[in-house]
Amino acid sequence: MDYGALLAAFAREGPQGPATRQHRLYACLRWAILGGRIAEGARLPSTRTLADELDMARNSVLYAYEHLTAEGFLVGSRHGTLVAHLGLTHGKTSNAHEAVPPPTPRLARRAIALQGEQDDANRPLPLWPGTPALDEFPLTAWRRCMERAWRQTDARQLNYAPVQGHLPLREAIAQYLRVSRGVRCAAEQVFITDGSQGGLELCARALADAGDTAWIENPGYPGARAAFQAADLRLVPIAVDSEGLAPRAEDWRATPPRLIYITPSHQYPLGAMMSLERRLALIRQARETGAWLIEDDYDSEFRSDGVPLSAVQWLDAHAPVVYVGTFSKTLFPALRLGFTVVPTAVAPALLGAIAAAGMRGRLAEQAALADFIESGQFTLHLRRMRQLYARRREALQAALARHLQGVVTVSGGAGGMHLSVRLEAPVTDVAVSRAARAQGLGLRPLSPFCLPGTGSAHYNGFVLGYAGMPVEQADELVRRMSRVIAQVSGDVTAGRP
Known part of the structure; x- marks a missing residue:
């Protein structure tokens, strides 16, 4: 075989390769074996012969042969270096541009169902919703919090973070929610999540079983729909009116829910605020049917037309309400930190379920956020943004x-x-x-x-x-x-x- 021609073909048809000659020879031989250009069982030239043919150092050829042997492409024998029998099948042509690619396995049905319009998050267009005023964020103050967090980090804190989240951050969030939103909570009830989406996914998987019914606002937040669909829940759209989610008596009878998703402080996307009467009725009916209310309070901090009602969770100390919030809107989306407040009775079981599912990280960001809140920078930023x-x-x-x-x-x-x-x-x-x-x-x-x-x-x-x-x-x-x-x-x- 003309190995010089093979290298030339690789340069035309093969993948982009590294610059050094020894790496390029290795990549070329690997490409040729996988593509059937060098047959299984074929004997390669000796390293000295191939080095002479290609006018390169013998060490470069040795490097390529040794790496291919270590990966299993080549085997040594008393007859020389042979291409291993790998059980590869090749088409009638060795031209990569003419070969028909094999069929690609399909996506899961749930993934297909979740496909929707892209938000252009990396290239936000003017008037596209969901992104705060990033150029107004106090980066200097945030950097100071991050620097302090890293200075105070020791080797032990480089391990996985606590499953429930950094305790000082949970304490800061609990204190903030008690004062600003009337939420009944202690740090033990707060779970740090990857934004509100992480909280919704947690609720969907921990509070309902596959096939259970979830009520969603219609129209409503697509992220909640995606979280519930991914958990294989049965979605039932409930119409909204000027007071938010408006279930009928028929809905309660025909499709009793396991989860009820609501945005009562500022219905997304229409903007209605749920009345006190509607809130109390939902709590009562959810308790009667054994349902959970998922209260997504995504941007109540920015209400300027009067004082917003306190959280639904505040109305009843034993209400079956899980309260979900995020810092993506109040601070910046790339932070990817949110929180979920659960009733005291279920917090231990939920903690065990999360611990079994996976470990947490990003302790430095959580520590910086706790500092940002406790130092008063968070409240100051919210006040400025509310006015802006x-x-x-x-x-x-x-x-x-x-x-x-x-x-x-x-x-x-x-x-x-x-x-x-x-x-x-x-x-x-x-x-x-x-x-x-x-x-x-x-x-x-x-x-x-x-x-x-x-x-x-x-x-x-x-x-x-x-x-x-x-x-x-x-x-x-x-x-x-x-x-x-x-x-x-x-x-x-x-x-x-």
Whole structure:
């Protein structure tokens, strides 16, 4: 065999290889054996002969042969160095570009069901919801907390973190929740999670069995839907009204739930606040049916229209409520830290279940966050963001009124980080969103927040994030939004017979 030609073929067709000649020879021979270019049982030239043929140092050839032998591609015998019998099957052609690739095993059905619209998290577009004002985050103060955390870390703390989370952080969170949200909790009830999504996944797997029924708001948070689907729960969409989740007596009879997911302080995505009467009724009915209420309190810190009601969990000391929160909205998403507060009675069993499932880490970030809260930086940052978001929300509402009066109807303006708008034009939100994305504008469509086949056409609109939108940009962004809607509406009209 012409090994010089083989190296040339590898350079044209093979994978990108390392720069050194000995590594390239090793990669070339491995590629040739796997592809059937060098047959099983074939005898390779001696290292001296191949070194002469390729005009390279014999040590380079020795390196390639030794590594291939260690990996099992080559075997030594009294007849020389042979290609091992690996049981490989090859097509009729050895050309990698002409060979038909083997079929790829399919994804699990649950993974296929979970596929949805990408959030462009790494490239957030203007008006796309869910991202706080990252340029306003006090990085200098956070760096100081991180530096202190690492200075105080010793070798023992480089091991896995406590399963329930760093105790000083759990104590800081418990104290904060008692004061700001009226949550009844002690540090022993707090579990540190990977954001609110980690808390929802914990609830789905620890509080329900596969096949159990989970009620979700419709329209509602896609992350909750994904967590419950991944746990093989049966999803039942429950309509929402001006007071949030609105189950009927028929729903309780026909599909009694094991889990009930609610966003009572600021329904996501429509923005309703659940009334006290509705909250008390849910607690009573959940207790009667043996259900858990999962209270996701994702952005209540940013309510500016009056004082928000205390958490549902606060209303009854023995309420079957699990309270879920996150720092992704209040601080920054990359932190990936959240918390779940569970009733005292189930905390020990839940701790045991988590310990059996896997270990925890990221102790330094947890220690830094505890410092950030205890030093008062967290409260100061929330106060600044509450005021900033109020100004940005007002600017967006004013711009929508100026440029899209009669085209959209706005709701959810009491606080938080987003507005919900209903589209009155004769076009679909998905079509407008697609056109807007092509022009660098992030209009997240509202209809996909509904479970498929459950009346999503009734919710034709957008969820507009304003947290990262400077006030001075509001007018121009809404002008662009208006032009996109007009363009898509014109295209639809032009296409009619």
